Structures are given as structure tokens and as C-alpha cells.
Amino acid sequence: MSSRRNFIKYILSGIIGFPLLKGIRANYKPKVVVIGGGFGGSTVIKYLEKYIEKLDLILIEKKKNFYTCPFSNYVIGGFRDINQNKFSYHNMIKRGVNVVFDNVKYIDSENKKIQLNNIKISYDWLVLSPGIGFKWDSIIGFNKKDSIKYPIAWSGGQDSSMLFKKINSLEDNSKLIIVPPDYPYRCPPAPYERACLIAHFLKKKKRKFKIIILDKKDSFTKKELFLSVWKKLYPNSIEWIPRSKGGIVNEFNSKENYVVLKSGQKVFGDFFNLIPDQKASDLIFSSRLSSQEWCQINPVTFALKNHSNIHVIGDSINAWDMPKSAFSAYSQAKVCAENLKNIIFENKIEAPVFLNTCYSLAAENYGFSISSWYRTNSEKNRIVSLGSKSSPTNASNAERAREARESYDWYSSITQELYS
Numbered sequence: 001m002s003s004r005r006n007f008i009k010y011i012l013s014g015i016i017g018f019p020l021l022k023g024i025r026a027n028y029k030p031k032v033v034v035i036g037g038g039f040g041g042s043t044v045i046k047y048l049e050k051y052i053e054k055l056d057l058i059l060i061e062k063k064k065n066f067y068t069c070p071f072s073n074y075v076i077g078g079f080r081d082i083n084q085n086k087f088s089y090h091n092m093i094k095r096g097v098n099v100v101f102d103n104v105k106y107i108d109s110e111n112k113k114i115q116l117n118n119i120k121i122s123y124d125w126l127v128l129s130p131g132i133g134f135k136w137d138s139i140i141g142f143n144k145k146d147s148i149k150y151p152i153a154w155s156g157g158q159d160s161s162m163l164f165k166k167i168n169s170l171e172d173n174s175k176l177i178i179v180p181p182d183y184p185y186r187c188p189p190a191p192y193e194r195a196c197l198i199a200h201f202l203k204k205k206k207r208k209f210k211i212i213i214l215d216k217k218d219s220f221t222k223k224e225l226f227l228s229v230w231k232k233l234y235p236n237s238i239e240w241i242p243r244s245k246g247g248i249v250n251e252f253n254s255k256e257n258y259v260v261l262k263s264g265q266k267v268f269g270d271f272f273n274l275i276p277d278q279k280a281s282d283l284i285f286s287s288r289l290s291s292q293e294w295c296q297i298n299p300v301t302f303a304l305k306n307h308s309n310i311h312v313i314g315d316s317i318n319a320w321d322m323p324k325s326a327f328s329a330y331s332q333a334k335v336c337a338e339n340l341k342n343i344i345f346e347n348k349i350e351a352p353v354f355l356n357t358c359y360s361l362a363a364e365n366y367g368f369s370i371s372s373w374y375r376t377n378s379e380k381n382r383i384v385s386l387g388s389k390s391s392p393t394n395a396s397n398a399e400r401a402r403e404a405r406e407s408y409d410w411y412s413s414i415t416q417e418l419y420s
């Protein structure tokens with residue numbers, strides 16, 4: 001009898017946990033910790049908030065403000081202020097979510113503990129949406145330190161403003177070099193949209209210029225659309241050199257302002273935007289959660305392979321046919337939240353469907369898009385595309401303006417839903 005009393009006392013004092021929580025007790029709130037308050041993480045929070053009475057819900061985010069990558073190319077194109085892309089967590093906190101601002105150093109998955117700068121936090125279930133990391137060895141001569149002087153502008157924030165300042169200070173007849181990453185990477189059309197919006201700005205400023213895109217790839221998303229708008233809006237100003245025509249860049253020489261192609265040829269420039277190849281967030285590797293470059297997950301629950309009670313969504317995962325985008329992260333997060341809730345409360349697991357719409361602007365009021373639908377295959381071990389629809393290459397200016405407006409509608413609806 002006394003050992004039973006002690007057992008109850010230990011549970012109430014939190015000394016004994018219920019790691020698997022099968023048959024949850026009425027007075028115990030399972031602790032769900034979400035790491036990363038970007039698109040994926042904030043969506044999981046939003047959809048689990050409905051159960052806040054039954055769950056102990058915590059968000060850990062290292063930055064006080066979230067600057068979105070979507071619309072950061074508009075800042076680089078000179079027609080959007082960076083502060084319009086800035087969101088705080090105040091409203092989330094007001095809604096009752098426990099937000100911890102700290103940097104997660106690593107996750108001790110065996111003991112279900114999260115190491116922050118100074119403290120440890122335990123969890124019953126963990127959801128990770130920490131974004132991407134860079135492969136710093138993908139371009140010789142370009143490492144993390146160099147990216148301060150030559151901003152990559154691939155994580156939102158002040159980098160985009162810095163890149164804009166550089167573009168704004170370019171002289172007439174400047175040569176700009178953009179080096180997109182190899183697949184898979186965050187936001188596949190973004191390097192090509194960036195080329196358009198830089199061209200848009202320089203053209204408006206009546207500068208003569210040439211943008212050269214040196215690509216490791218032979219194709220890219222919405223290629224036909226981009227090629228046709230380059231011809232129409234910026235004739236002879238944007239040149240795309242694919243892999244098969246020698247576009248692979250091996251090296252960067254920042255002292256003498258040139259890149260070296262695989263052939264050994266040097267290409268000199270007045271402006272460089274080098275975007276390294278990518279992998280899952282550094283947190284995944286510091287925590288030894290994946291032996292591969294991208295997290296392998298269950299596409300129905302987003303549970304991480306070989307790690308029970310950890311779920312991963314967004315850019316850090318291999319999502320098969322789904323691209324790495326905010327729209328995808330949002331769509332995956334809704335499924336993850338729903339099925340995580342079903343696991344915790346022992347309800348039926350739902351079969352998921354996913355959606356991604358990706359808008360690109362080629363000028364301030366000139367947009368186009370591609371939408372795709374996805375579900376899991378019959379073995380339920382991968383996400384497969386059900387089809388897609390993209391804007392026509394011969395659309396009128398009015399249709400392009402409508403699509404540009406739609407992109408603003410999408411952006412304001414997702415950011416309002418998550419951060420207001």
C-alpha cells in the first residue's frame with residue numbers, strides 16, 4: 001500500500017513520467033514541444049492550440065521576430081520594405097501558447113530532453129520544423145564567413161536588405177552573377193524570380209546590366225514561363241547557362257571578383273549571389289537524428305524514422321514529390337498536427353492530402369504560379385503528386401496582374417492566420 005502511495009506521489013511530483021502515455025490519465029497533460037516558429041512550426045502550434053486544455057504546448061524559437069522568405073525577393077527588387085515581412089510571436093503568446101525564446105543546441109532523443117543554451121526541457125512528443133542548413137563545401141572559396149560580405153539571402157531578414165543595397169549601388173553596365181543551388185533546395189523558383197526582380201529594379205532605374213545565371217541544373221521549375229518572360233520583359237538582359245552548357249561553378253575568388261567554371265573558365269562579375277547546396281537544419285545533425293541529408297519520415301504522421309515521439313515537417317524532410325516551400329510546410333504541418341493529436345488521444349489516423357501553390361513575380365504586378373496536389377501512395381510510404389496546373393505562357397498582362405494580386409492574398413492570409 002505504501003509503495004502504491006509513493007508511486008502516486010512521484011507521478012504528481014513529476015519524478016516518474018509516462019513516456020508512451022498509452023491510456024492517458026485524466027489529470028495528465030501530455031507535453032508537446034515544437035521547435036521552430038517559422039511556417040511549419042507555427043502552423044502545428046495553431047492547429048494544436050484547439051487542444052490547449054488537454055496538452056502542455058510549448059514553442060521554442062531562437063529569434064524574437066520571424067522574417068519570412070516569401071516576399072523577400074520583393075525587398076531585393078526594391079518595392080517592399082523588409083519590415084512588412086516581419087512577424088512577432090506576441091499574439092501567439094496572448095493566445096495562451098508558451099513561447100520560449102532560446103537556441104536549441106541539441107536534442108537528447110533517448111532521454112526526451114532538449115538542450116537549450118542554459119537549461120534542458122523535457123518532452124513527451126516533439127515536432128521539429130527548423131528549416132534548412134547549407135553545405136558549405138559546395139562552392140570552393142565561399143563559406144559561412146564569406147556570406148556576411150556576400151549575403152545569400154535565403155533565410156529572410158536583413159540579408160535581403162543588404163543584397164538590395166548592393167544592387168542599388170551598382171553602376172551602369174554591371175555584370176551580375178547568380179549561382180542557384182542543386183536540387184533539392186528551399187523554394188525551387190526563387191533564384192529565377194530573384195533574377196527577374198533585380199532586372200525589374202535595374203530597368204526601372206534605367207541602368208544597363210547583364211544578369212548571368214550559372215546553373216548546376218539543366219532544368220528548373222516553371223522554366224518555360226521564366227524563359228518567356230525574360231524574353232518579353234528583359235530581352236538580352238538575363239542569360240541562363242545550364243549544366244549541359246558549362247554552367248557548373250566550382251570556385252569563387254572574392255579578392256579578384258570571379259567564379260571558376262568546371263571547365264576552368266573564369267567569369268568576372270560586379271555582383272555575386274551564390275546560393276550553396278542545402279541539407280536539413282544543423283540541429284538535425286547536432287542531435288544525430290538523421291544519417292542522411294534530409295530527414296526520412298512517415299508521410300502519414302511525419303514521425304521521424306527510427307525515433308519514436310519525434311515528428312519532422314517542412315524544409316528539413318525528404319517529402320518526395322513535394323517541393324520545399326512555405327505552402328508545403330503549412331500543408332504538412334496541418335496533417336502532422338491532426339495525426340499527432342490522433343496518436344496522443346488514441347484516435348483513428350487520417351489519410352492525408354496535401355497542396356502546394358507557388359507564386360513567382362517577374363515584375364511588381366506581373367505574376368504566375370503552379371499548383372500541385374499530393375497524397376500518399378498505396379503502400380503509404382511516400383508522398384506522390386496527383387497532378388499540377390501552371391499559368392499559361394501566353395497569358396495577358398491583366399492575368400499576370402491578377403496572379404500577382406493572388407500572391408499578396410495568399411501571403412496575407414497565411415501570415416495573419418499564423419501570427420495574428
Ligand SMILES: Cc1cc2nc3c(=O)[nH]c(=O)nc-3n(C[C@H](O)[C@H](O)[C@H](O)COP(=O)(O)OP(=O)(O)OC[C@H]3O[C@@H](n4cnc5c(N)ncnc54)[C@H](O)[C@@H]3O)c2cc1C
Nearest residue numbers: 036038039040062069070104130131187314315325326327
Ligand atoms: C527567397 C525565397 C523566397 C521564397 N518564397 C516562397 C513563396 O513565395 N512561397 C512559399 O510557399 N515558399 C517560399 N519560400 C520557401 C519558404 O520560406 C520555406 O520553404 C519555409 O519557410 C519552410 O518552413 P519551415 O518551417 O521548414 O522553416 P522556416 O520557416 O525557415 O522556420 C524555421 C524556424 O526554426 C527556427 N530555428 C532553426 N533552428 C533553431 C534552433 N536550433 N533553435 C530554435 N529555433 C530554431 C528558425 O529561427 C526559424 O524561425 C521562399 C524561400 C526563399 C529563400
